Amino acid sequence: MPLPHHNGVQIDHTTQRYPYCIVWTPIPCLTWLFPIIGHMGIATTSGVIRDFAGPYFVSEDNMAFGNPAKYWQLNVDKVMSRKGQHPKQTWDLAVYDASEEYKTRMHNLCCDNCHSHCAMALNLMEYDGSKSWNMVKLCFLMLIHGRYVSACGFIKTWLPFLIMMGIMITLIVVFM
Template structure:
């Protein structure tokens, strides 16, 4: 892991989406890293970004085990490239076909952990429980806006009663 260069080999990375993550902190933008650590993410309609995530540098990463991929690093990279090529031809849909779906397709293509049933909901929750923040500042970037909103709501309710 190289936090200064945002290199997270064999990892799923995540970053907050302004406004959306502020209201729902478990919802954010996801990408998947090549064996070299280069990030690929479905950043918008017909566009897969390489090493420049759609909403900024990763705040969390979930390191996966490359030994759970038949064929090792070459299969991992091939699956990430194949999923990226597929998603370069797709329209982005926030609810149904999004960055999480792109990562799920890559994991399905490589049959990570002998599974081909990865999906965006599973990834959302597994990432929530298995990811590590890259720093305390990254944790603040994710949670501080939400906590400020909660405090404002609580104070507003308290002082209007």
């Protein structure tokens, strides 16, 4: 069922439409050990998700590690409109320009990755009056502001971590 959205459009989990959102999904193995680390994408005004999925590749509506588990709604009113453009046009153009740039880049897990792609789009649109968006800032803001799409999204994120911690604690207790 579509959810109301403060930008006058709807988020729809069943069709995977997240207008004006940063979306996040766990990365197998990596998120199991560090549950705040995952794969990120940014959606257009119509909700189409773009994500830097690998070297020289930005996917559209097919996130590299599966459907979003979390989303963070952003406010189009905080977009710094380019001369003569409506904020919606600026948003879509920024997502497009960041995606085109990242189609020319090598993927680097630590320095230039999916989070950087989203940060570039936010910097291009000067979201919230800022040009200092980066992957670390987005990681923590997603942790604070992100909402799980469902209980399954929460379980998909945290259950593997809890199982891994349980195994590690058991092994420590057994061998100490």
